[in-house]
Amino acid sequence: MAKDNNNLNKKPKFSPYWIYGFIIAAFLGFQLISGGLSGSDVKQINPNQFFEFMKDGDVAKVNIINNREARVYLVKEALAKEVHKGTKPNNILPSVSPQANYSFEFGDLKLFQEEINKIKAESNLTVPVSFKTEENVWGNFIFSLLPFVLIIGVWIFIMRRMSSGGGGGAGGQLFNIGKSKAKLFDEKTDVKTSFKDVAGxxxxxEEVQEIVDFLKFPEKYTSLGGKIPKGALLVGQPGTGKTLLAKAVAGEAKVPFFSLSGSDFVEMFVGVGASRVRDLFKQAKEKSPSIIFIDEIDAIGRARGKSNMSGSNDERENTLNQLLTEMDGFGTNTNVIVLAATNRADVLDKALMRAGRFDRQIFVDLPDVRERKEIFEVHLRPIKQSEKLDIDxxxxxxPGFSGADIANVCNEAALIAARNGKKAVDKQDFLDAVDRIVGGLEKKNKIITKDEKKAIAYHEAGHATVSWMLEHAAPLVKVTIVPRGQSLGAAWYLPEERLIVRPEQMLDEMCAALGGRAAEKVIFDKISTGALSDLEKVTKQARAMVTIYGLSEKVGNLTYYDSSGQSEYNFSKPYSEKTSELIDNEISDIIETQYRRAIALLEDNKDKLTQLAEVLLEKEVIFKDNLEKIFGKRPFEKRELITPEDTPASTGAEVKGEEIKIEDDK
Incomplete structure (x- = not known):
């Protein structure tokens, strides 16, 4: 019986296109039949042959059609002649009127009539000649209907597109505008990502694996009285793998997975967002247990009442209210788990973040050195790499690279290797890729005068010298005066990955950043605009020391940092004008103290600074080995993250925290 039911289900379903096809076939068939009846299958001859037949007395009559075609009818006795065999027409359907034996087209009608009359007179014939006009009634009818058919067809196409939501924009879903735009993923065909593809x-x-376990084996947890979490919020910096984790959940859960973006709820019509939220949860409940993933949820989840300046009804707030109700309200179903991702958790509404809606907040941080190795191993799978490549x-x-950055490094390294005609991607290709991504493209053809090049060389040598002399400055790896991206030169560092930073460490980094301008002052007794990025960095760092981390003795153990993000809506400072003046003076004192410290260091080592700058002018790129020849071994070697044999040809740069940056000079 099961097989019989399957066979019944396999029967083709009725489609309205069958009717359209039948009508078109009927018209074509009728045209073919009418063409056959009109004499389109009659044997063709030329006028000279006709005149010969007429002289022999074989022609019974001639019909001239539309003044351009002649149809010839033979007498019965002529049909028995050998020359006329096979001229009897094959009628497809029975016809009342006899069919012509021959047909041909002629040129000028007057000359044709004169020739016929001449033969009739010479041979004493009485062949009647008649004139007829024929029209293709059905063809003309269909041709007249063609514009209307095209208009109706275009109208049906547009209406189908609009009703199916394929038109896009405000009018793209005229009849289906309140429906959810969520895409339902099938784990067998749509999603191939698993937890094995998520490195680090x-x-x-572990958190999201447990959510998958909740859906697969709910009795394991509910038997002890526990409740399955209703939602989990993935929070982290861009590129850290939040969406990739959601894809892995979709691939592992083996349950219906609805995926959409927060902006999919936004529409110009009032009430559409709330309607789509209702429809989304209705579909998810019908297929429960299921998972809903909302990427960039901050598009609809921002705190209510903050940006509504006009006081009017806010469509985004209505959408958020409906989402809050669906996630934890009367009649909600616990078999639907909501996953969401954002890098702006500070702007989300408190009601959305509370337990019962998003029970868990999963922080996705930047990977450490061990996790970066695992991420490299994942992205190196499809790449033909050199056997000597050291992933460690x-x-x-x-340092400071996200998963997306590492994927970009691997891809860029493969492109560089292919550009150079290599068979495999080696260490140098990866180092060049890091240079390309962090620093930008080299611009060796940029026009720079000799004086400018000399100033840039001393500037970068100043960075290198000061950082070499300071204990807590990041260890230098490479210095270059080749323009790259927007910078005219760069000093590259490999920073220590710290979880906490002490004041002496921050001050040493600020002093090293000011070493470029200090070198210009010591050597040329002039300063330039080349220290823009240095000044920007140290100003931000000094301001953070005073106003955020409470590292200033004069200001005290105070912070004006607001982790909730609510301060961005305030129009006043959280401190008085007197305190503001104190903060400004303290920031200026910190920067100027480190600037004088850098000048003192460079004056004590002026000869070595000059020697390093001359080498830099000659080679354009110098490495750690060059500094060791001039300055000797760095006395703070134990603080460095790399060993001498790990010194790369080129690598990362100066950092703020764990974020990698180049000390560039614009």
């Missing part, structure tokens, strides 16, 4: 992120991966070395050279 051990803590976050690559992980050390990319």
């Amino acid at each position: 992120l051990e803590g976050a991966k 070395f690559l992980a050390k050279q990319t």
Whole structure:
């Protein structure tokens, strides 16, 4: 019986297109039949042959059609002649009127009539000649209907597109505008990502694996009285793998997975967003247990009442209210779990963040050196790599890189290797890729005068010298005066990955950043605009010391940092004008103190600074080895993250925290 039911289900369903096809086939068939009846299958001859037949007395009559075609009818006796065999027409359908034996087209009608009359007179014939006009009634009818058919067809196409939501924009879903735009993923065909493809992120991966376990084996947890969490919020910096984790959940859960973006709820019509939220949860409940993933939820989840300046009804707030009700309200179903991702958790509404809606907040941090190695191993799978490639070395050279950055490094390295005609991607290609991504493209053809090049060389040598002399400055790896991106030169550092930073460490980094301008002052007794990025960095760092971290003795153990993000809506400072003046003076004192410290260091080592700048002018790019020849071994070697044999040809740069940056000079 099961097989019989399957066979019944396999029967083709009725489609309205069958009717259209039948009508078109009927018209074509009728045209073919009418063409056959009109004499389109009559044997063709030329006028000279006709005149010969007429002289022989074989022609019974001639019909001239539309003044351009002649149809010839033979007498019965002529049909028996050998020359006329096979001229009897094959009628497809029975016809009342006899069919012509021959037909041909002629040129000028007057000359044709004169020739016929001449033959009739010479041979004493009485062949009647008649004139007829024929029209293709059905063809003309169909041709007249063609514009209307095209208009109706275009109208049906547009209406179908609008009703199916394929038109896009405000009018793209005229009849289906309140329906959810969520895409339902099938784990067998649509999603191939699994937890094996997610490297690093051990803590976050463990959290989302447990969510998958909730859906697969709910009795394991509910039997002890526990409740399955209703939602989990993935929070982290861009590129850290939040969406990738959601894809892995979709691939592992083996349950219906609805995926959409927060902006999919936004529409110009009032009430559409709330309607789509209702429809989304209705579909998810019908297929429960299921998972809903909302990417960039901050598009609809921002705190209510903050940006509504006009006091009017806010469509985004209505959408958020409906989402809050669906996630934890009367009649909600616990078999639907909501996953969401954002890098702006500070702007989300408190009601959305509370337990019962998003029970868990999963923080996805930037990977450490061990996790970066695992991420490299994942992205290196499809790449033909050199046998000597050291993945540990690559992980050390990319502090502060996110998973997306590492994927970009691997792809860029493969492109560089292919550009150079290599058979495999080696260490140098990866180092060049890091240079390309962090610093930008080299611009060796940029026009720079000799004086400018000399100033840039001393500026970069100043950075290198000061950082070499300071204990807590990041260890230098490479210095270059080749323009790259927007910078005219760069000093590259490999920073220590710290979880906490002490004041002496921040001050040493500020002093090293000011070493470029200090070198210009010591050597030329002039300063330039080349220290723009240096000044920007140290000003931000000094302001953070005073106003955020409370590292200033004069201001005290105070912070004006607001982690909730609510301060951006305030129009007043959280401190008085007197305190503001104190903060400004303290920031200026910190920067100027480090500037004088850098000048003192460079004056004591002026000869070595000059020697280093001359080498830099000659080679354009120098490495750690060059500094060791001039300055000797760095006395703070134990603080460095790389060993001498790990010194790369080129690598990362100066950082703020764990974020990699180049000390560039614009």
